[in-house]
Amino acid sequence: MKNNTKNKKCNDGENWIYSDEVREHFFFPKNILFDEKKYEADGFGSVGSPECGDVMNVWIKVDKKSGRIKECKWRTFGCASAIASASMMSVMATENGGMNLKTAQTLKPEQIVERLGGLPDRKFHCSVLGHEALREAVIDYLNHAK
Amino acid sequence: MKRIYLDNASTTKIDPKVLGVMLPYLKEKYGNPSSLHLEGRVARSAIEESREKIADVIGAEKSEIIFTSGGTESDNLAIFGIARANKNKGKHIIVSAIEHKAVLDSCKKLEKEGFEITYLPVDKYGIVSLDELKKKLKSNTILVSIMYANNEIGTIQPIKKISEIIKESEASNTIFHCDACQAVGTLHLNVKDLGVDALTVSSSKIYGPKGVGCLYLNKKYLIEPIIYGGGQEKGIRSGTENVASVFGFSEAIKLAEKKRISESKRLTSLRNYFLSKILKEIKDVSINGSLKERLPNNINISIRGVEGETLLLLLDNKGISCSTGSACSSMDLSPSHVLLQIGVPLELAHCGIRFTLGRFIKKADIDYTVKVLSESVKKIRNMSSIK
């Protein structure tokens, strides 16, 4: 993992500086769900509200045998940090064979921020959305699986 | 990459002519205007010449111009200085709810000093309620502050009418201050015609240097300083004058007034062209503010499902600079108070985007911008969780 002490965080009051990772995930977001109607998800989570300026919707497909997330798609209304957080979260959920459900439920915002090379403090809530949306999707899947 | 700068309401590029006249005062003519020697006298002369030029443009007397560090300081000086100097006559102040934060936050502070502030509501176009104004003017009202044109949505207030209402009321001695930062160079700016007693002007909005502005105050009225020290500007604003910038400012305002009528026409036409193209290419776009009473260069729209900061950054990446009122783009995470005051629902306030055209923008720039805007909106809507 990168050592990201330099320029990792912006001081509140200065303009937002992109980290390379945020830039990448903002301009080339991964795992967007383009066609909601045709997608058969195993679990769905939605957090935020239009009034708040952030809405994150997450759809997951779970491999029933291994209990790991095999697909994680999303759509987001929100700022660049929100889009980058959703994209990074979806990558983390599906890489290396996919997260098991316990790990996905407890994926922390700090882990998303770390992989993004840092976010300004005032954008921290975007990473919280990523964590909450994934959690909701897993809980939805578990509720249906019962 | 060529940059297309469409954020002139935030600040403007220094006009090359203005820069030219400033340079000697940054090089050989470096004296302190308060000094008695030759260098000082040369600098003093530049300050006084600037004062005269600015007074000329706005129809004031030389002695009524106070130089400051910009629009924010002028607003602060107007609100605090006038309120405190006149509080023996009353402690009631009226402002519009969509004033610049420099006015609103100064008023909030005055409330803690025991002043009563009335914040006049605005209609959905941003026009101040004249009925409310009439109702709220009282014999203990000492100051009314209403901006000429709003920086976010470009709404032009009926300043002359407001002045008449004040003079006909029981608060006829109220001082009428007007923040004209956005109006200079596009709207008629004679203080006698407008009927204002105080006026804020900022250099950075009129192709002049940053860090300088002025407050016009009718000589009849008292004002208390907010900055103390060497006693410059007749004791009202201490501090060694920023000679080069003051001189540049005076040249900028002279230039702006000279070009005013032709530029207003040109910008109005460009803006209308821009807006009609946007409405043609992009669906679900709402216009924030008035179409009629609007600054010639201002476009402020909300594009449904498209968050402001995200759109701004995509445009920026393609060389286009604009501004947004979304919560996520602000330091304190609150959406534009102006959009909320005119009744724009929160969801659309986060989708607000502002383009403000300027002296150096051409039609081809607009065409390119619409193309990029359309592509960016498509990209964002393809991943948005709001339809």
Next chain:
Amino acid sequence: MQNNIREFILVDKKVVAENVTSLYFKPTDGLKFDYVPGQYVKIKPNLANGRGKAYTISSISSEEFVCITVKRKGEVSSALSDFKIGDKLMFDGPHGHFYPEEDSKEIVMISGGIGITPFYSIIKSRFESQKRTKITLFYSNKTFKQMTFFEELNKLSEINPSFKIVYCLTGENAKNSMAQEYSRIDENIIKKYVSSLEDKHYYVCGPIGFVEDMRKLLLKIEILEVNIFTETFY
């Protein structure tokens, strides 16, 4: 996530530390308000923004009133701290999942400043239901005056031998003998008070920088990511 929005009224308030106030509310509809310790509510004292600010509930269900403990910092927390008895506001909640779900593992709590609030609620609740798993609480503050719930926590520790507290003061020197440590929480301090680090669950709560530092510290001493739980106040 559901939005359960109900009106609450302030019935009591108490200053509990420097710039920290506990506010006691009850729902105006008279119905019960159910929550799990460690959860929070979103509050909008005035409806300027869409986004509500989240405050952890520091009481437990069996207590008479719903309590939030607020540190005066910005606009919302100052407005709340100045609330008068009888003032009303809307609570949206409860929300959150910051509580131990497993009872078997020993718990290490690491708290920075006002981050003590969920831990206070969780600890009271566990002892009330007689859960005996060992809890070690590291509580970091700058000064003694800023320590919230100092006496209450000490009382709980006296009654429950399975609950140990390590107070860390970062801005005072050892002459003030109220604390066990006088530096930021570091590797040495954790190892000093926690034996066999691996088979425990670590809960961290506090402001952004603190939680980030503590998580990095725990990873450095080879605590597994899956055993670290965080709640960040932002």
